[in-house]
Amino acid sequence: MPPLLLLLAVLLLFAAANAYPSTCGNATCGNLTIAYPFWLNSSSASSCGYRGLGLACEDNTTLILPAQSHHRYRVSGIDYDTHSVFLVDDVEAEDFNTTSCPHLHFNFTIDAGSALQLTHSDSNITFFYNCKKNVSWPSAAELIGCPEYNKSSYVSTGDGYTDAADEYGCEAAVVAPVLDVHKKGMMDVSGERRYVEVLKGGFELSYSPHSVQCGACERSGGWCGYRHNQTHGGVGFACFCDGGPTGDLCASGVSQWSVNY
Template sequence: MPPLLLLLAVLLLSSTANGYPSTCSNATCGDLTIAYPFWLNSSSPSSCGYRGLGLACEGNTTLILPAQSHHRYRVSYIDYDTRSVFLVDDAEAEALNTTTCPHLHFNFTIDASSALHLTRSDSNITFFYNCKRNASSPSAVELTGCPDYNGSSYAFTGDGYTGAADEYGCEAAVVAPVLDAHKKAMVEAPPASRYVEVLKGGFELNYSPHSVQCGACERSGGWCGYRHNQTHGGPGVVGFACFCDGGPTDDQCESTSGQNYS
């Protein structure tokens, strides 16, 4: 190869190497592909994708989305064409081993700044536990075999029942998202197992194509992510980074003319 072409090839490889980190390439966990804007949280010190979309691969087989209070949701499928991710409550797996009374402990919540949000495909099942008074609502179905409870426990398949927990003197109320199609089909299942099977089917979240911080970066041709800040706050501080062909920046990539894209 002529020396000039060899020099250009070296410069091109160097530019690419300084852009999107090699740890940000697509990865696999079991039979699932992890691609932008998701990323493996083991790819530290560079996190490649949206904040809150870091996934953990356990045993090279199980993909986990950590949530609030160290709660865990197992990722069953990611559809990058429709920007959908399907989750099952992994932390409640023991509760779903029962066939009579799924004893859930956590309400699913999404932070307002998250790129994730529930979809029209989702619905809710509300569970009341250890109620002192009988639920008078026609939508209430009494659960049997609930451990450690002297009072009655119920499941509601509609929306807006959480406030009634105080009316019935219930110890706890938990709202669980489920796929609406699964909930509508569960009328054909035996009463003892119908709720468990629907919960095991999980639910769907969509992720936004742009976040506020990532939007400018992506429009400028970059990939958003996070890295340890070496200049402000020390190496222990993680800050936003826009990965560009010429290397990471703090906001967005520059055009060939030296101007930033709007």
């Protein structure tokens, strides 16, 4: 084969091995790149990525991970090498711009079977609001400057005290995940516990780079995703191949994903 034809053949093979449907292409939101297995949760008829890893881009600047109870967590970063995503509670500005009494409304929870999980880098702090009795355990400190409450509120850096909310007659107890390294440095040199700075530091979730459900699709040369059923509603599994999405597997053979299984 002439050298020029050989070069063209090699380039075509390389392109085919690394090509993917346009639906699975990368996107951007602000200064963050959204790449497989994450995807932008939009009104489009199909999405390429793993279930539970859909993100929303607001005003082309702010990347949001929707959570339970319609609560939102802002994505501050995604590390595709370590399979980590970093989140910050996206509470209302007036609830977060106080150094003494941050008002959180929701406990962070992860659905069973979710692709996202808390990591060993995470820890918890718990806020107890409007308590009828004085909280006395060593890890708890009283919050000041809570004008919406007429009783005492507290924050605890210890674990296992959530059930104490009823014992002390607290109106609410909210557990917030934070990075453990920030929690350990929460007491600054002046002796003030800087809760808001720790909350703004966010926390880390890990995600699996592969999915049991999507494995067969990826090994066949496809990219896992979901399609909206325009007739019956709902969302169904799809395997995105070079020729378009299918409900089964691609016919193009084994892809580069297979080396990771």
